[in-house]
Amino acid sequence: MNGDRKMPPLERQQFIVSVLKEATSPVSGRDLANKTKVSRQVIVQDISVLKAKNEPIVSTSQGYIYLDKQKENAPFRKVIVCKHGPEQTLDELYTIVDHGVTVKDVIVEHAVYGKLTAPIGVSSRKEADAFYHRIKETNAPYLLTLTKGIHQHTLEADSMDKIEAACSALKKAGFCI
Template identity: 65%
Template sequence: MKTEKKMPSANRQQLIITKLKEANEPISGSDFAKETNVSRQVIVQDVSILKAKNEPIIATSQGYLYLKDDKNDSLEQKVIACKHGAKQTLDELYLIVDHGVTIKDVKVEHAVYGDLTASIMVSNRREADQFIEKINTAGASYLSSLTDGIHLHTLESDSTDKIEAACADLKKAGILI
């Protein structure tokens, strides 16, 4: 069996930046690892180095994204406060994305660490399902479990009306604070 040579770190990091800049969807660390013949952990380290060099890369539940300035200029954003139990999480995500709204992140205020923010970048039901599946597969807890269900989301859409409609549905469901 022939083993392929590992890609040198400088080449790997350049490949990561190039592919992320060209991508319209997140790229997983596992995909980068396969392409460069290294472990996923090596890719995680490469991304950390790139972030330290001020490359605007974020990790989402679907993979890595390169933040492009031009995309966000025309989009509306709103931060909302929610409260619900773990079992209502998928309902919450569906209520939002069904209006054409992206859930950029989730944030909680921790007593010791202060604000804890996680990028989730969920824009449709498929991504919502994948997010929940990753939580379940990993046996992970939701950040909101640290704050008795209270959390913030940054919502993003091309229309304020879409965000407001999502908020109205969240309020009807008893989720919006």
Template identity: 50%
Template sequence: MTQEKKVLGEERRNLLLNWLQTENKPLTGGELASRTNVSRQVIVQDISLLKAKNEPIMATSQGYVYMKPYGQPIKKERIIVSYHEPYRTKEELYILVDYGVTVKDVRIEHPVYGDLNASVMVSTRAEVDAFIRKIKQTNASYLSQLTDGTHLHTLEADSEEKLDAACAALMEAGMLVE
């Protein structure tokens, strides 16, 4: 059995940066660790070093993504207030992604901790399914459970019309707070 050689230091970080910039999907720490023959913890440290150099890398529930500032179409953003029971989270996310919307995050206003914000970054039903599966597998709570169902989302789409249609569908489903 031969063991692959570890990719070291700056060379590894340059590879990570290149992979993140060229992929159109999130890359997990485990996948990056496997590609470079190092531990996932080394990758976490490398990502922190790259972020310290102002590289726009974001950790999502699906893996790391490079927030491409150039060559991307201009996106429209909107922050909405949503309210529903935890069991309707999948339905809410499906409604949004079915209209071509990316759900970037979830935010709550906690009475003790103030604003709490977490990355969601889902754009397809498959990504929603993976997000919900991860919540269930880890027995994690939704942030909205800390505020009896009220929460905010930052939405992103390539047009105001998509955002309008998604919001209208959420309103019809009784989940949008105006």
């Protein structure tokens, strides 16, 4: 990017895809906005356009990621049902990631909207802390508050043994239904 010139939309969208493909961790909308000399809202619109063009971009609490189809098919997955209050969220995430398992998303069944799914993409204590602090600093409610603490998570790991160990630890801690 040269000087303070704004990138034209098509060029900017191609740039976003290339940055996300090369990234080894989520890239925030703010970072993309700074690199392309536009507002974060313009980046949000660009991401929507790219998703409409079937680019496999996922929004997480840490930023945007480009799904690698090979990685997407590699992990073992399991959906679990949990119940706890917001104050126990960090302990729940630690319990899962300490077993080498990634929390892909959180899912709640809303009375009006039906199934609501939000990507989380937390696979370490550092990422769990970042998620927790982002919720706190924005004062955003946890989705589980919509369902009296009942929610689901899609768990991913490189072996089913790790997922089962995490599930056992969650049951022992009283998080799983």
